Amino acid sequence: xxxxxxxxxxxxxxxxxxxxxxxxxxxxxxxxxxxxxxxxxxxxxxxxxxxxxxxxxxxxxxxxxxxxxxxxxxxxxxxxxxxxxxxxxxxxxxxxxxxxxxxxxxxxxxxxxxxxxxxxxxxxxxxxxxxxxxxxxx
Numbered sequence: 001x002x003x004x005x006x007x008x009x010x011x012x013x014x015x016x017x018x019x020x021x022x023x024x025x026x027x028x029x030x031x032x033x034x035x036x037x038x039x040x041x042x043x044x045x046x047x048x049x050x051x052x053x054x055x056x057x058x059x060x061x062x063x064x065x066x067x068x069x070x071x072x073x074x075x076x077x078x079x080x081x082x083x084x085x086x087x088x089x090x091x092x093x094x095x096x097x098x099x100x101x102x103x104x105x106x107x108x109x110x111x112x113x114x115x116x117x118x119x120x121x122x123x124x125x126x127x128x129x130x131x132x133x134x135x136x137x138x
Contacts, residue, residue, distance in 0.1 A: 018105050021050070030102020032093040096121070 018029040025046055027034075031054070038047040075082065093099045096118050098107070104122065107115020132138040 014101075014105060015109075017053075018101070018109070022106070028102055028106040030098045030106065032090070032099040033102060092125075 021027050021029045027046075029050075034047050034050055037044075038051060077085070089099075096103070097114075098118065100119070100122050103112075103115040103118040108119060
């Protein structure tokens with residue numbers, strides 16, 4: 001039951017953050033676009049503030065879960081595998097014109113047909129990847 005409550009609270013916070021960003025800045029909360037813009041030096045301190053907030057939330061979540069005695073989990077992959085995964089995700093966001101936060105959260109909320117298709121593709125690729133890793137030993 002606690003994991004359901006955590007998932008609902010997390011989803012609500014993501015929705016509130018996405019709505020807040022579009023209401024305050026008129027910007028879609030697409031993390032890949034925000035990160036890309038920050039790296040490219042596009043104007044606006046808001047990009048770095050938003051990214052710092054993501055990191056701070058993760059650190060606070062980890063600290064809180066350690067306090068109450070729950071596990072934060074382990075990543076069962078080597079550093080080279082994680083680097084390759086990061087490169088593939090970055091390539092996918094470039095090809096797809098955005099990421100799951102931009103398309104899956106904001107795009108679907110705006111009833112964007114392009115975002116519906118992109119999100120279906122994200123989910124399908126994730127399902128195939130999980131199947132391949134767990135059942136085919138890839």
